[in-house]
Amino acid sequence: EADIYQTPRYLVIGTGKKITLECSQTMGHDKMYWYQQDPGMELHLIHYSYGVNSTEKGDLSSESTVSRIRTEHFPLTLESARPSHTSQYLCASSARPQGANEKLFFGSGTQLSVL
Amino acid sequence: GEDVEQSLFLSVREGDSSVINCTYTDSSSTYLYWYKQEPGAGLQLLTYIFSNMDMKQDQRLTVLLNKKDKHLSLRIADTQTGDSAIYFCAERLNTGGFKTIFGAGTRLFVKA
Numbered sequence: 001e002a003d004i005y006q007t008p009r010y011l012v013i014g015t016g017k018k019i020t021l022e023c024s025q026t027m028g029h030d031k032m033y034w035y036q037q038d039p040g041m042e043l044h045l046i047h048y049s050y051g052v053n054s055t056e057k058g059d060l061s062s063e064s065t066v067s068r069i070r071t072e073h074f075p076l077t078l079e080s081a082r083p084s085h086t087s088q089y090l091c092a093s094s095a096r097p098q099g100a101n102e103k104l105f106f107g108s109g110t111q112l113s114v115l
Numbered sequence: 116g117e118d119v120e121q122s123l124f125l126s127v128r129e130g131d132s133s134v135i136n137c138t139y140t141d142s143s144s145t146y147l148y149w150y151k152q153e154p155g156a157g158l159q160l161l162t163y164i165f166s167n168m169d170m171k172q173d174q175r176l177t178v179l180l181n182k183k184d185k186h187l188s189l190r191i192a193d194t195q196t197g198d199s200a201i202y203f204c205a206e207r208l209n210t211g212g213f214k215t216i217f218g219a220g221t222r223l224f225v226k227a
Binding site: 004006035040041042043045059090092097100101102103104105106107108109 | 119123145146148150155156157158159160163165203207209213214215216217218219220
């Protein structure tokens with residue numbers, strides 16, 4: 001059973017607000033990811049981290065930022081939320097891959113609605 | 116380019132077999148995966164296959180890989196209502212560094 005947690009589960013917020021989506025894992029995984037999921041669309045990687053103090057932008061351009069100060073914690077921040085940020089945000093982690101094979105463990109997601 | 120395509124919906128009757136299909140474009144795939152997402156939950160790894168295999172069976176699940184046609188399928192035998200979920204195909208690419216590309220997911224409806 002994977003131990004990766006995201007809070008809040010749902011968030012409805014007004015335009016211009018600053019928000020932070022939390023993600024924590026208790027598996028000691030080095031790699032962590034943030035994906036954006038919209039209905040009927042591919043999961044898009046927006047940020048990832050190989051470990052503490054490592055953060056990289058993903059394939060999909062995002063106005064969000066991330067930090068990785070502790071292994072277990074990978075929060076995502078939007079400085080000024082807009083309606084175009086409305087989406088499901090999924091956090092994932094993985095142990096050090098054995099060769100090419102990487103198994104991802106996902107949190108339950110945060111459904112963000114910006115009004 | 117890197118693209119993974121799946122049909123968006125599949126409806127089957129309880130007890131029938133379900134076959135979910137996926138095509139991918141990049142020939143540098145190393146592993147291919149099926150993830151399952153139940154309502155209100157995150158994705159959960161269901162099964163995976165190494166790219167030099169053509170079949171893998173795990174209880175009710177059978178994965179078939181046709182590397183020549185870049186086609187992956189997931190067969191669920193004796194489909195149950197609890198199998199209703201979104202199924203994501205994903206490929207692990209080696210393009211000078213590894214990355215995982217996901218499809219849009221196939222929503223499986225199981226009718227009682």
